[in-house]
Amino acid sequence: MKEKILNAIAKNSKISKEDLAIMLGYDEIRIEQEIKEMEEEGIICGYPTLINWDNVNCEKVTALIEVKVTPQRGQGFEKIAERIYKFDEVETVYLMSGGFDLTVMIVGKNMQEISNFVWNKLAPLESVTSTATYFVLKKYKEHGLALVNGVSEDERMLITP
Amino acid sequence: MRNPLSKTIEEIKPSGIRKFFDIVSEMKDAISLGVGEPDFDTPWHIREEGIYSLEKGRTFYTSNAGLKELKIEICRYLKRRFDLEYNYEDETLVTVGGSEAIDAAMRVMIDPGDEVLIPEPCYVSYLPCVQLAYGVPVGIPLQEKNQFKLTKQEVLDNITEKTKILVLPFPNNPTGAVMTKEDLQEIAEVCVEKDIFVLSDEIYAELTYGQRHTSIASLPGMRERTIVINGFSKSYAMTGWRLGYATGPSEIIKQMIKVHQFAIMCAPTTSQYAAIEALRNGDADVERMSTAYDQRRRFLVESFKRMGLECFEPFGAFYVFPSIQKFGMSSEEFATRLLQEQKVAVVPGTAFGDSGEGFLRISYAYSIDNLKIALVRIEEFIKTLEK
Structure with a gap:
């Protein structure tokens, strides 16, 4: 049941509990309980909105930073990852396999702001050994949804057998 | 000048759906719940395979019965999903949609005057295909009280010495009815006893809810007397690719290949390559779409119940078939007024046979938001009727 709810709300968190109950065939109170439980258990961690900022008249720059770090004795990567993700500018942090350790994505008003963050906050951290910063030029798809303009038209004929 | 037309074609009525289509298409801002095809786009990996086949220059005819790899995948698929065993070499034919398979099957099995039992309401093409093959269509009006299933008694009541074929269109368009294994067993017994062949149109086989589809061909004694028709349109949202198939005893399929070879040559090559990908890697897409x-099905049934539109619960395809009998008007009148007053297009049940009178076909191949x-508009319309 939990999985069914999650699949239904994964791409549309706006859906009402009433509709969810009908669509999945459970009663509304149960749906509400399950969702509450999942929020408490840290399964559902938030309900953000997917925004295409390119279409809004305000400047935002996103950068992806490859970070190499020295893991700390007894704490592995957890401590350093936490020190990084706690910064408000940081949107995403992943621990990676391969040539570097952490992927850090940050959002700033402009390039200046991002380079300030890298130079003044990220790079000087003791266990960070190197950083490589890449600026995002355009976002095409996020969270499984294409960031396209407008709604696509229904091109089917109105009545078919 | 002589009449250029044959008596056969003149006897065939134009599709009832066409008439309604003409009315709807003149209305600019109508919302339609009238389509018989998925709202999903064909999954990208399948489209991409079609594109790749074009890039590779695979733009030639295939062999008449279809690409070998595709036929092999079709047989594997039927085994995997419905426990049907067919040989890809002479028991499988790839067609231009399920429709071509229906036509070809009728042509190779019917002698002039043979009777074909057609449960109604049903998809629009069985009846004219029988007529074009000089057969005699015999409609069996299905009952709402049986949830629009076909019963053994109904078959028995309509069998004559001339009965040769029974069309079995389940999961059903337009009613959404399904036949369980137990329901089919009864029908199978009659067919074996009375020596009747079955044309089982299983195009909606992947779209059943809360139960798996059973093919009548998987029941004892039925494989040798059944042509199974299926295709890619509904399960993989591939209507425009025009690709279906028929499987059955080689004796029949071999003759169908003959019709297909002379009338069609082969199914579209691009579509065949895309379909291989669909069968190999498309199970998750089928699952996602049917979920x-x-x-949406629950949503519609629940909403109709709430607004007092009587509706039996359908377990297949993507249609609900509510009754409008209590409003004291014909299906066509109801549908026309609903269109004019609230700009919602639905299809009158009568487009699928006279026994569809008193019902509407409403498709849920639309997003919940649509x-x-x-639904708000339909409810508004019903309120004005009840005043």
Whole structure:
């Protein structure tokens, strides 16, 4: 049941509990309980909105930073990852396999702001050994949804057998 | 000048759906719940395979019965999903949609005057295909009280010495009815006893809710007397690719290949390559889409119940078939007024046979958001009727 709810709300968190109950065939109170439980258990961690900022008249720059770090004795990567993700500018942090350790994505008003963050906050951290910063030029798809303009038209004929 | 037309074609009525289509298409801002095809785009990996086949220059005819790899995948698929065993070499034919397979099967099995039992309401093409093959269509009006299933008694009541074929269109368009294994067993017994062949149109086989589809060909004694028709249109959202198939005893399929070879040559090559990908890697897409249909189905049935539109619960395809008998008007009148007054297009049940009178076909191949808008309007319309 939990999985069914999650699949239904994964791409549309706006859906009402009433509709969810009908669509999945459970009663509304149960749906509400399950969702509450999942929020408490840290399964559902938030309900953000997917925004295409390119279409809004305000400047935002996103950068992806490859970070190499020295893991700390007894704490592995957890401590350093936490020190990084706690910064408000940081949107995403992943621990990676391969040539570097952490992927850090940050959002700033402009390039200046991002380079300030890298130079003044990220790079000087003791266990960070190197950083490589890449600026995002355009976002095409996020969270499984294409960031396209407008709604696509229904091109089917109105009545078919 | 002589009449250029044959008596056969003049006897065939134009599709009832066509007439309604003409009315609807003149209305600019109508919301339609009238389509018989998925709202999903064909999954990208399948489209991409079609594109790749074009890039590779695979733009030639294939062998008449279809690409060998595709036929092999079809047989594997039927085994995997419905426990049907067919040989790809002479028991499988790839066609231009399920429709071509229906036509070809009728042509190779019917002698002039043979009777074909057609449960109604049903998809629009069985009857004219029988007529074009000089057969005699015999409609069996299905009952709402049986949830529009076909019963053994109904078959027995309509069998004559001339009965040769029974069309079995389940999961059903337009009613959404399904036949369980137990329901089919009864029908199978009659067919074996009375020596009747079955044309089982299973194009909606992947779209059943809360139960798996059973093919009548998987029941004892039925494989040798059944042509199974299926295709890619509904399960993989591939209507425009025009690709279906028929499987059955080689004796029949071999002759169908003959019709297909002379009339069609082969099914579209691009579509055949895309279909191989669909069968190899498309199970998850089928699952995803049928889950979405099921949610919309519950949503519609629940909403109709709430607004007092009587509706039996359908367990297949993507249609609900509510009754409008209590409003004291014909299906066509109801549908026309609903269109004019609230700009919602639905299809009158009569487009699928006379026994569809008193019902509407409402499709849920639409997003929940679209369904919501349409439902508000339908409810508004019903309120004005009840005043």
